[in-house]
Amino acid sequence: MTNDTGTYLYAVARDRGLPCPDDLKGVAGETVRTISHAGLVAYVSTVPLDQFGEEPLRRSMEDLDWLGETARAHHRVVEEVAGSAPAAPVRLVTVYSGEDQIRDLLDERHDDFAEVLSRVEGRQEWGVKAYAETTEAPPAEPPGEQPTSPGTAYLKRRQASLHTREESWRRAIGRAGHIHDTLASIAVASRRHRAQDPELSGRDEWMVLNGAYLVDDTRREEFARTVDGLRGEDLELELTGPWAPYSFTELEEER
Template sequence: MDETAIYVYGIGRDLPAEAVAGVRGVAGAPVRTLDAEGLTAVVSPVSLAEFGEDALRRNLEHLDWLEATARAHHAVVDAVAERGVIVPLGLATVYRNEDRARAALRERREEFARALARITGRTEWGVKIYADLAETAPRERKPAPADARPGTAYLRRRSAQRHDEEETRREILTLAGDVDDELCAIAATRRLHRPQDPQLSGERGWMILNAAYLVDDERAEDFRTAVARLAGTRPELRLQLTGPWAPYSFAAEEEAWTER
């Protein structure tokens, strides 16, 4: 039989066994809970042949493997989030055995307690804002003087065009900033992510904002309504709302999970 390790999906507090009942994780393994210091790790066994240090380094370079593992990871977090509060951990957080996983829980107890307090009663919503500069109505320009040389007229047109494009970008950025300000007024907090390349997002146009908002559950409807209203009153922008999600963007810092 292959040696196994412990894969940790996320951290909760006093999660009952029912929170993971029937949930399957990476490689179809049954998910269970592991308690220490009043915290509960959501875990499953994984093969060291696949998740050992060297094997994991190789597997992370294979997109099919990475996609399947990420899908299973997120499915576990989402399933538990529907039944309780969980701080999601990063993909492929693996410990050699239960003792090391419990030791990590003890070492980061205060950090996870703060994270749980921060996300309890709240969920994550994603908002992306796009604009298509090519579809923005061009400004009217003064015609070039009748006696202008063809080369001079061309340079003037190009200069005016660049000026118009820069002005349009500034105006769109201001509009997007206003949208973000209104949503921040509803959300408990907000995290900015790097805008995605159009080839990766599959969306046309310029992604101006890629943000995650942590919203009190009791204000979720206010948040959705605000996004719909802002989308209807800002024709220059295209707003995309996703969620609710488990609060990945607001989880505890994961870099400290190094001694495995």
């Protein structure tokens, strides 16, 4: 290891003697390898510090193309690891100075990692998003009313439209809460993440639920059936997964 490289950490799992796939590539196209220590195994790769050092990383994180490519590579490695054994993913662009620092981490946070791995074993993360229509047609002027000026008529329509929109929003939020509570009763753990902006979700509708659910593998079909049973005309539900348990591996690592 030279001073112009760092060690990028993807995930930690129990050391079960499983080999790392020879052709698994991570961020910056670098080969992924393992570091075994204290009964745990860290999945890492060597990365150039001219991209992943502290100062270059600040600039790189402002490049959306670079960030997207890095996130996809990170996710690909985590999914590969989690597909063969319970794994604790770490945050994107977590970089250490070298292998000794990784071993120190496995020593210092051993019990924390063991707890997380026990929590996610035999379980997977599923995502459920709920969308509501963003527009409501304003009600027509009641029959029999006296015609009003164009300006007054516009204000009335605008006021009615805002009121209808607000009521629709309240109903959608209430329905989303019911959906979340129902799904959370099946999952062993759940999280409500912040709703995504339309630019991220790629949809024009309101996102009123962005939920993550840690579900026992033995209940995955029950969970999917419950999602289907909650579908209705008022909200559109989107089920995604299974995912590596990003939302339920709450370890805050320092770079």
